[in-house]
Amino acid sequence: MFEKINNYLVDNEEKMIEIRRHLHQYPELSFKEEKTAQYIAEFYQSKPVKVETNIGGNGVVITINEDKAGPTIAFRADFDALPIEEETDLPFKSKNVGVMHACGHDGHTAMLMAFAGALIHYKDLLPGRVKIIHQHAEEIPPGGAIDIIEAGCLEDVDAFFSAHLISTMPFKTVFYRPGATQTGRATFQIEIVGKGSHGAEPHQGNDAIVIASHLVLQLQNIVARKINPNQMAVVTIGSFEGKGIANIVQEKVILKGDVRFLDEATGKITEQEFKNIIKGIEQSFACQVNLQYVEDYPVLVNDLEMTTLLKEALEKYQAQIQNLEQITLTEPLSNSEDAAYYLQNVPGSYFYIGASSNNSFPHHNPKFDFNEKALLIGAQSFTAIVSHYFEKNH
Numbered sequence: 001m002f003e004k005i006n007n008y009l010v011d012n013e014e015k016m017i018e019i020r021r022h023l024h025q026y027p028e029l030s031f032k033e034e035k036t037a038q039y040i041a042e043f044y045q046s047k048p049v050k051v052e053t054n055i056g057g058n059g060v061v062i063t064i065n066e067d068k069a070g071p072t073i074a075f076r077a078d079f080d081a082l083p084i085e086e087e088t089d090l091p092f093k094s095k096n097v098g099v100m101h102a103c104g105h106d107g108h109t110a111m112l113m114a115f116a117g118a119l120i121h122y123k124d125l126l127p128g129r130v131k132i133i134h135q136h137a138e139e140i141p142p143g144g145a146i147d148i149i150e151a152g153c154l155e156d157v158d159a160f161f162s163a164h165l166i167s168t169m170p171f172k173t174v175f176y177r178p179g180a181t182q183t184g185r186a187t188f189q190i191e192i193v194g195k196g197s198h199g200a201e202p203h204q205g206n207d208a209i210v211i212a213s214h215l216v217l218q219l220q221n222i223v224a225r226k227i228n229p230n231q232m233a234v235v236t237i238g239s240f241e242g243k244g245i246a247n248i249v250q251e252k253v254i255l256k257g258d259v260r261f262l263d264e265a266t267g268k269i270t271e272q273e274f275k276n277i278i279k280g281i282e283q284s285f286a287c288q289v290n291l292q293y294v295e296d297y298p299v300l301v302n303d304l305e306m307t308t309l310l311k312e313a314l315e316k317y318q319a320q321i322q323n324l325e326q327i328t329l330t331e332p333l334s335n336s337e338d339a340a341y342y343l344q345n346v347p348g349s350y351f352y353i354g355a356s357s358n359n360s361f362p363h364h365n366p367k368f369d370f371n372e373k374a375l376l377i378g379a380q381s382f383t384a385i386v387s388h389y390f391e392k393n394h
Contacts, residue, residue, distance in 0.1 A: 001125045002387035006320055008118040009379050016379065017372050019043075020110035021092040027081030027099045027106070030137035030144070033058045036079050036109075040134050043113055047120050056147025058136035063129060064119055070128030071393045074154070075115065075382055076162040076342065077108035078138035087366035102368040104165040104355070109134060111163070111378040118383070127394035130386065131157060141187065141296035143338025149345060158393070159306055160348030161385055162339050163378055167370045168362055169354035172323045174314055174381055175330035176351045178307040182300035183232070183260040184267050185336040190215070190278070191290040196251030205249040209242045211285045212253040215277070216240070222273045232262040233270055234334065262332055264299055300340035303347035310349045313388035314381060321380040323373055353378045 009016075028036050037058040044051045050063040086093050086100040094100045116132040133153060137144035154160070169175060192212045197205025216237050227233045239256035259274070261267040271293060278289045314327045330352060339350045355374035361367040 001122065001390070002317055002320070002383060004122050004125065005118045005383045005387070006317075006380055008121055009114060009376065009383065010322065012114060012117070013376050016110050016114035016375050019113055020106050020372065020375060023079070023106035023109055024090070024101050025092050025095050027094050027096055027101045029083060029099055030080040030140040031057060033080050033136050037134070037136065040079065040109065040113065044116070048123070049120055055153060056136075056151045057144060059144060059148050059151070060134040061148070061153050062116060062132035064116070064123050064132070065126055065129045068126070068129055071158040071390075072129040072131060072156050073159045073161070073386060073389050074131040074133055074157045074346070075112060076133035076135055076160065076339065077112035078105045078135045078144070079109045080105060080137050080139050080144075082139055082364060084364065084366050088369055090369065100366065102365060103139070103363045104167070104370055105138065107165045107355070107370060107372075107375055107378075108163070111375050111382070114375070115379040115382045118379075119386070127390050138338050141185070143297070143341070145338040145341040149341055154342065154345050157346050159389060160342050160346040161306070161310065161382070162342070162348075162350050163381065164337070164350070164352050165355040165370050165374055165378065166352050166363075167355050167357070167360045167368060169352060169356060171354050171356045171371045171374060172325040172377075173328055173354040174324060174326070174351060174377065175328050175354065176307055176311055176349065177330050177332065178302050178304045180262050180299050180332060181302050181350065182333045182335060182337050182340065183262050184264060184299040184340070185296045186259045186267065186271065187294050187296055188257055188259070188274070189292045190255040192253045192255070193288040193290070194251055194285070197249045199247035199249055202249050205251070206285065206287055208250045208253040208287070211281065211287050212240065212242065212255060214285070215281050215289075216255065218277050218281070219274065222270055222277070226269065226273045227266060231266045232332065232334070233266050234260040235270065260334055260336065262299060267295075267299075297336040297338055298340045298344060300337050300350055301343055302349045303343065306347050307349040309388060309392065310351060310385055313384040316388060317380075317384040321384065322376055324377050324380070353381065
């Protein structure tokens with residue numbers, strides 16, 4: 001089975017790259033991906049599969065061998081873009097002003113469509129069902145994954161896999177990790193309300209800028225003094241809004257930021273310490289502090305058994321996967337990902353495809369691009385996984 005599907009992918013690599021480039025030219029923002037969803041759905045409409053559209057919003061879900069007995073394995077890719085004005089010189093650069101595929105989701109979608117097309121061509125060789133999940137809105141918390149799950153798309157799924165192209169990881173390498181692999185995240189907004197006054201009479205007011213400055217410094221003590229040094233946590237103040245003029249003591253300041261953690265218990269400790277510090281600030285400065293603290297993403301935890309299967313599959317078929325030279329254990333990643341929700345519901349694994357080039361920029365950069373040769377590695381890796389999974393589970 002692997003050899004036939006794999007050869008089909010190799011023969012159609014250029015078509016996969018064409019799909020990626022088309023998607024790159026016409027990016028759409030999270031929850032607004034109507035034309036992208038339509039393009040994806042049209043790819044499958046004439047094929048002998050079950051096509052479901054508008055799943056949880058703009059999601060598109062394909063079921064191969066719907067009526068076949070046996071286990072069901074799911075593969076997922078995201079397809080939304082970012083509010084970034086592209087600054088590359090690519091001949092297929094974005095045609096939508098202020099919107100760009102700056103995180104590789106165009107590549108993820110092309111990989112999954114190519115892989116699905118190959119599976120459909122040889123669907124009679126599959127001893128079970130395969131679900132192809134094209135997910136909208138990964139970039140805006142809490143992400144489209146929740147919508148897909150609440151629509152019931154995982155109810156008959158036995159295993160789940162997904163991958164991310166990484167422009168800053170070396171090409172020709174696939175990275176995996178069992179257990180906690182990407183951080184959970186919470187976002188916050190803090191409104192500090194003091195009392196405004198004339199700058200010449202600060203004693204008549206209660207300076208919100210001074211209060212906010214104390215709060216920023218104290219929040220950094222959470223990680224420094226309240227979190228076990230063996231655990232990972234980050235508290236970031238990304239915005240300090242206290243604009244005014246030189247001779248006015250500011251009455252109000254708004255802080256915005258996020259919290260990252262690699263263990264749910266650490267996340268809870270951080271949240272509680274956050275609230276304790278705010279309570280102390282209110283008492284110390286006789287001010288009002290309003291907190292909005294929202295949990296966005298859980299920690300992404302890869303199942304040990306499924307991650308072991310992933311590693312076995314890649315090692316078994318490595319010689320037949322073009323350009324795959326290394327299969328490497330990665331350190332945990334500090335960014336967050338809504339694929340974590342799938343992995344809370346179904347055993348599976350989320351892995352990474354090195355896609356560096358000679359001039360790689362990081363994700364979410366206006367000059368972002370990736371090595372398109374990594375697309376075939378990704379699609380072939382999916383093929384190795386589905387082949388090995390059905391060999392062990394039928």
